[in-house]
Amino acid sequence: MNRQVFFSRDVWLTIASGVPVTIQLVLWSAAAGIMLGLPLALARLSPNGFLRLPAVFYIFVFRGVPALVLLYVLYYGLAQIDWIRTSFLWRPLLRHAYWCAVIAFCLQAAAYGAEVIRGAILAIPRGEIEAARALGMTRLHTARRIALPHAIRAALGPYGNELILSVKATATASLVGVFDILGRATQIRRDILDPLTPLIVAGVLYFVIVLTARGVIATVENRLNRDVRRKPHTKHPA
Amino acid sequence: MNFPAIMGYGPFLLLGLVYTIAVSVAAALLGLAFGILGCAGRLSGNRFWHRLVSAYVVVFQSLPELLVVLVVYFSGDTLLKSITGQGRIGISPFLAGTFALALAMGAYATDILRSAYLQVPHGLREASDALGLKRWQSLFLVDAPQVFRLALPPLGNLFLVVQKNSALVSVIGLSEILRQAQVAAGATHDPLSFYLAAGVLYLLLAAATMLTQHNIESHLARGMESRR
Numbered sequence: 001m002n003r004q005v006f007f008s009r010d011v012w013l014t015i016a017s018g019v020p021v022t023i024q025l026v027l028w029s030a031a032a033g034i035m036l037g038l039p040l041a042l043a044r045l046s047p048n049g050f051l052r053l054p055a056v057f058y059i060f061v062f063r064g065v066p067a068l069v070l071l072y073v074l075y076y077g078l079a080q081i082d083w084i085r086t087s088f089l090w091r092p093l094l095r096h097a098y099w100c101a102v103i104a105f106c107l108q109a110a111a112y113g114a115e116v117i118r119g120a121i122l123a124i125p126r127g128e129i130e131a132a133r134a135l136g137m138t139r140l141h142t143a144r145r146i147a148l149p150h151a152i153r154a155a156l157g158p159y160g161n162e163l164i165l166s167v168k169a170t171a172t173a174s175l176v177g178v179f180d181i182l183g184r185a186t187q188i189r190r191d192i193l194d195p196l197t198p199l200i201v202a203g204v205l206y207f208v209i210v211l212t213a214r215g216v217i218a219t220v221e222n223r224l225n226r227d228v229r230r231k232p233h234t235k236h237p238a
Numbered sequence: 239m240n241f242p243a244i245m246g247y248g249p250f251l252l253l254g255l256v257y258t259i260a261v262s263v264a265a266a267l268l269g270l271a272f273g274i275l276g277c278a279g280r281l282s283g284n285r286f287w288h289r290l291v292s293a294y295v296v297v298f299q300s301l302p303e304l305l306v307v308l309v310v311y312f313s314g315d316t317l318l319k320s321i322t323g324q325g326r327i328g329i330s331p332f333l334a335g336t337f338a339l340a341l342a343m344g345a346y347a348t349d350i351l352r353s354a355y356l357q358v359p360h361g362l363r364e365a366s367d368a369l370g371l372k373r374w375q376s377l378f379l380v381d382a383p384q385v386f387r388l389a390l391p392p393l394g395n396l397f398l399v400v401q402k403n404s405a406l407v408s409v410i411g412l413s414e415i416l417r418q419a420q421v422a423a424g425a426t427h428d429p430l431s432f433y434l435a436a437g438v439l440y441l442l443l444a445a446a447t448m449l450t451q452h453n454i455e456s457h458l459a460r461g462m463e464s465r466r
Contacts, residue, residue: 001313001316060441060444060445064398064402064440064441064444064445065402065437065440065441066402066403066404066405066406066416066440067402068405068406068408068416069405069416069436069437069440070437072416072419072420072429072433072436073429073430073433073434073437076423076429076430076433077429077430077433077434078430079429080427080428080429080430081430164299164300167302168300168301168302168303169302170302171302171303171304172302172304172406174304175304175409182302182304182305195308195312195315195316196309196312196313196316199305199308199309199312200309202305203301203305203309206300206301206302206305207297207300207301210299210300211296211300
């Protein structure tokens with residue numbers, strides 16, 4: 001490691017200019033994890049085979065393939081299909097490494113998010129649903145007041161983990177030339193012929209981002225679990 | 239999809255498959271060793287080891303695996319150069335990749351093994367004490383089988399992650415699936431076919447691993463059936 005490079009303000013500023021890009025990629029994944037993950041999870045849980053099997057297949061494929069392979073297929077592979085190059089999506093989206101990365105991460109996040117949401121739905125206690133229905137709550141009311149709070153609470157921990165994993169996964173975008181944190185570091189490595197030091201700067205930035213994200217997730221989780229966390233002062237004999 | 243071209247490169251891609259399997263298995267074994275050491279350090283009750291392991295876990299659970307692969311490769315390179323004083327010696331991508339993937343995996347394996355160890359019922363240890371087993375006997379004969387039964391499902395999932403992360407070792411030049419696909423794509427100007435073929439190989443590998451995982455799990459659970 002080169003000390004002069006490590007303490008250079010320019011190096012830090014240049015690599016830090018990749019932070020917003022990394023955060024954008026994470027936010028895209030987070031949004032796709034919920035918005036595409038929810039319908040996918042519902043399809044996965046459906047008793048109807050025409051809905052369930054495609055969902056099972058989608059989740060298997062996009063959880064099983066490395067993000068990097070997906071990224072290369074989208075960025076290098078699609079460009080050789082003529083009708084894609086002439087389609088309306090080419091100019092605004094598929095031509096750009098950034099949007100290919102966004103699409104790749106969203107497709108994967110949907111599969112991971114679907115598994116998290118499926119787990120959360122299965123964790124809803126059936127007895128409470130029955131009790132709510134027995135009390136005369138409508139289906140919508142039951143879903144909103146009973147099922148959803150349970151599911152959100154069950155999903156938050158695993159979803160937070162996925163969020164952290166997606167911060168790490170976005171680093172692969174640098175390999176198709178996206179200027180995220182690692183992309184900026186790669187650029188400096190080439191410019192100053194020091195392969196190591198910019199990576200360490202990037203590592204520090206990733207570490208700070210992940211620690212911050214963990215803190216935020218823990219705070220939200222703590223807040224949502226207020227009533228569960230609070231222990232009764234006196235123990236009542238059963 | 240250009241099937242004749244993919245078939246022509248079949249042996250070339252299969253060599254990549256062999257390297258992918260080799261690097262993932264090597265990394266998984268080393269990572270498991272890191273996990274066992276980490277778990278022992280955390281549970282040792284020694285403050286220094288506890289802090290060291292906690293730092294290791296939080297750092298390697300936070301850093302992108304791609305970054306770890308690059309840092310291990312280039313710091314190994316710099317280290318070798320400073321020791322030998324020669325510029326043209328490179329560290330083997332296989333060794334660097336194995337070590338990097340294992341470092342990343344060990345951080346998660348530490349957590350998995352620790353929580354599995356804490357789940358082993360206390361009565362088992364009391365029983366082995368009562369039977370007069372020595373500490374190491376009870377560790378290897380009583381605790382270890384239970385820990386591995388409990389830790390196997392998450393460890394299997396972790397192995398699937400390692401398998402996927404092995405694609406990252408292509409960036410330092412190991413001829414694994416993705417690297418071979420890259421070379422073939424460059425030679426034939428047909429990236430779509432070869433990256434798709436690489437994806438299919440990764441999926442087959444994942445399916446094979448899941449099947450094996452299922453078989454081992456039911457084998458290890460054979461004594462637990464009566465309890466369900």
